[in-house]
Amino acid sequence: MAGKITMDDIARMAGVTKSTVSRYFNGGSVKESTRERIQEIIEEYNYEPNAFARLKARESNVIGVVVPTLNSKITSRVVTSIGRYLRDQGYETLIKDSDHSTELELKNLQRLITLNVDGILFSAINITEEHRSLIQNSPIPVVVLAQDYPQGICVVYDDYGAGRTMGEYIGSRSRGPVGYMGVEESDEAVGVTRKQGVLDGLKKCSAAEVILAAGDYSYESGVRMARELLDQGPLGAIICATDRLAFGAYRVLEERGLQAGKDVSVVGFGGYDESTLLKPPLTTLQFDSYGLGYLGAETLLKRTRGEPVPKKQIVDFHMIEGNSVIKEK
Amino acid sequence: MAGKITMDDIARMAGVTKSTVSRYFNGGSVKESTRERIQEIIEEYNYEPNAFARLKARESNVIGVVVPTLNSKITSRVVTSIGRYLRDQGYETLIKDSDHSTELELKNLQRLITLNVDGILFSAINITEEHRSLIQNSPIPVVVLAQDYPQGICVVYDDYGAGRTMGEYIGSRSRGPVGYMGVEESDEAVGVTRKQGVLDGLKKCSAAEVILAAGDYSYESGVRMARELLDQGPLGAIICATDRLAFGAYRVLEERGLQAGKDVSVVGFGGYDESTLLKPPLTTLQFDSYGLGYLGAETLLKRTRGEPVPKKQIVDFHMIEGNSVIKEK
DNA sequence: CTGAAAGCGCTTACAG
DNA sequence: CTGAAAGCGCTTACAG
Numbered sequence: 252m253a254g255k256i257t258m259d260d261i262a263r264m265a266g267v268t269k270s271t272v273s274r275y276f277n278g279g280s281v282k283e284s285t286r287e288r289i290q291e292i293i294e295e296y297n298y299e300p301n302a303f304a305r306l307k308a309r310e311s312n313v314i315g316v317v318v319p320t321l322n323s324k325i326t327s328r329v330v331t332s333i334g335r336y337l338r339d340q341g342y343e344t345l346i347k348d349s350d351h352s353t354e355l356e357l358k359n360l361q362r363l364i365t366l367n368v369d370g371i372l373f374s375a376i377n378i379t380e381e382h383r384s385l386i387q388n389s390p391i392p393v394v395v396l397a398q399d400y401p402q403g404i405c406v407v408y409d410d411y412g413a414g415r416t417m418g419e420y421i422g423s424r425s426r427g428p429v430g431y432m433g434v435e436e437s438d439e440a441v442g443v444t445r446k447q448g449v450l451d452g453l454k455k456c457s458a459a460e461v462i463l464a465a466g467d468y469s470y471e472s473g474v475r476m477a478r479e480l481l482d483q484g485p486l487g488a489i490i491c492a493t494d495r496l497a498f499g500a501y502r503v504l505e506e507r508g509l510q511a512g513k514d515v516s517v518v519g520f521g522g523y524d525e526s527t528l529l530k531p532p533l534t535t536l537q538f539d540s541y542g543l544g545y546l547g548a549e550t551l552l553k554r555t556r557g558e559p560v561p562k563k564q565i566v567d568f569h570m571i572e573g574n575s576v577i578k579e580k
Numbered sequence: 581m582a583g584k585i586t587m588d589d590i591a592r593m594a595g596v597t598k599s600t601v602s603r604y605f606n607g608g609s610v611k612e613s614t615r616e617r618i619q620e621i622i623e624e625y626n627y628e629p630n631a632f633a634r635l636k637a638r639e640s641n642v643i644g645v646v647v648p649t650l651n652s653k654i655t656s657r658v659v660t661s662i663g664r665y666l667r668d669q670g671y672e673t674l675i676k677d678s679d680h681s682t683e684l685e686l687k688n689l690q691r692l693i694t695l696n697v698d699g700i701l702f703s704a705i706n707i708t709e710e711h712r713s714l715i716q717n718s719p720i721p722v723v724v725l726a727q728d729y730p731q732g733i734c735v736v737y738d739d740y741g742a743g744r745t746m747g748e749y750i751g752s753r754s755r756g757p758v759g760y761m762g763v764e765e766s767d768e769a770v771g772v773t774r775k776q777g778v779l780d781g782l783k784k785c786s787a788a789e790v791i792l793a794a795g796d797y798s799y800e801s802g803v804r805m806a807r808e809l810l811d812q813g814p815l816g817a818i819i820c821a822t823d824r825l826a827f828g829a830y831r832v833l834e835e836r837g838l839q840a841g842k843d844v845s846v847v848g849f850g851g852y853d854e855s856t857l858l859k860p861p862l863t864t865l866q867f868d869s870y871g872l873g874y875l876g877a878e879t880l881l882k883r884t885r886g887e888p889v890p891k892k893q894i895v896d897f898h899m900i901e902g903n904s905v906i907k908e909k
Numbered sequence: 910c911t912g913a914a915a916g917c918g919c920t921t922a923c924a925g
Numbered sequence: 926c927t928g929a930a931a932g933c934g935c936t937t938a939c940a941g
Contacts, residue, residue: 367918
């Protein structure tokens with residue numbers, strides 16, 4: 252039975268009309284005594300209004316979130332953080348998974364718009380012209396997460412700063428050529444910005460030659476790139492665009508009888524839980540994913556209220572030092 | 581503009597009424613020529629009907645999923661799998677995260693019921709009396725995931741079988757006392773069933789003494805339990821209820837100058853990605869999470885159509901052999 | 910403070 | 926094959 256009760260049922264039982272019950276929920280004026288009567292009935296039946304039937308309401312109190320995948324520790328952190336913040340603020344979170352498909356990203360965005368949610372947190376692998384046009388024309392506020400978006404509001408990781416920090420870190424303590432295992436440039440944040448940071452950081456601190464490789468985000472891709480780089484001769488250091496790629500590098504080093512932190516320095520980005528489990532533990536830069544989610548949600552809510560928000564916000568990172576970098580003597 | 585268009589707008593542009601457009605979407609009879617006209621307009625405006633405005637429809641075509649947390653590789657796999665299946669079948673997936681809170685689990689369940697989704701996939705840490713009563717009285721079909729639920733329909737991992745397999749595996753190749761690092765018994769599936777399997781398997785194949793420890797699911801808990809066990813004397817093997825706990829055990833072994841696979845056997849359950857990265861790689865049992873999600877979704881859809889479904893379905897597991905078990909000579 | 914009525918975007922018998 | 930009308934569960938001016 253529970254759940255098939257409507258606002259009208261509650262109203263009847265409380266001896267009022269649904270208008271009054273609606274006001275009860277939406278902060279309209281209701282006499283203290285009726286308020287109590289309504290409350291009793293509600294508690295007895297465990298009633299909650301159907302959030303999606305508020306077709307005529309100004310706001311739906313639901314925020315949509317679209318993520319490129321759910322199969323990622325990072326995304327999990329971001330979404331968990333968003334959910335916590337929104338819940339505290341009395342909002343529903345509607346999560347849509349694009350499962351690595353650009354087509355689905357577009358569809359999900361479109362769908363959230365027609366669902367008339369109050370706002371959208373949008374995270375995509377890369378933002379195409381179509382994404383842009385959809386976001387631009389959206390009657391609903393959209394905040395873009397983890398990708399730069401000059402046409403609108405975004406909250407991003409400090410990819411350039413992180414890259415640069417890592418570049419300087421390695422540049423100042425490594426000798427010999429440096430290999431960089433990156434990802435395709437279609438991913439702005441990681442493929443372009445992070446890489447540029449690394450290159451600039453290295454250049455500032457060392458004259459070492461840099462050899463570039465590029466692939467996708469998979470473990471296998473890491474293995475392939477590491478082989479490709481090492482086949483070209485000995486390396487002083489390998490900088491990997493993500494920890495997962497570094498896992499692949501570890502595997503290849505082992506195959507070749509080399510040891511990270513002794514024969515060659517290896518570093519990554521991400522600060523995955525498993526990186527501390529490696530032997531030796533990986534030195535890596537961790538981004539503040541919880542901060543990203545929190546800030547994104549907060550910013551979006553401000554937007555929906557028409558409050559001013561920064562066009563772009565950058566969240567911090569910090570280094571987790573493992574033992575994978577050759578010690579200076 | 582995109583998104584503010586309603587079915588009525590489309591209808592007007594196509595020179596028909598919204599009744600006809602509605603029929604177009606729901607498979608009613610529409611003349612070929614009008615069908616084409618409607619289709620054109622829809623494509624031009626990228627229109628999609630608002631799924632949540634189907635207040636009067638028999639079905640909403642949305643399935644709710646409640647998960648205990650999003651911060652888990654296992655859950656991610658399950659949810660991704662559910663999403664894929666449902667999408668193929670033309671359903672929306674609405675994900676609700678309980679964030680480790682029993683109270684939220686109840687709330688999420690309640691909310692999905694009042695949202696009048698077509699069905700609910702429910703996964704909870706443990707199922708209390710309150711959960712039971714809510715599910716029992718739900719006017720909407722519910723399929724319980726990953727926990728036994730004799731009062732209704734469930735899809736579960738083979739916790740007993742997996743435990744038993746692992747128990748026999750270790751029992752037949754280990755000498756000396758066996759330590760078991762488990763979790764609290766409030767978690768039926770892992771805390772009780774899996775443990776019982778392990779104990780039965782061990783008993784069948786060995787007369788070795790078994791020392792039990794229990795804690796929560798965290799890495800720190802694994803560290804604590806491993807210390808506790810090893811403090812009581814040397815062990816031939818440590819069986820960990822999850823891989824994460826095994827990570828803690830590895831850490832303690834290292835502290836004490838012991839090596840997994842040489843001085844003591846260590847095994848886990850879960851088949852986490854990172855387990856193969858350990859040194860030595862962990863021998864572990866992996867459950868078929870994708871299968872669980874897929875089967876759960878399929879079963880739920882059958883239920884919504886009134887088709888008969890098994891009361892309980894058990895998904896498979898398989899062993900991933902690492903190098904963490906002492907070789908027999 | 911409260912109710913009657915119109916409306917949100919859609920669906921569904923019922924006529925024609 | 927198509928439209929007019931009633932209705933889904935809720936909200937919102939508008940009277941009183």
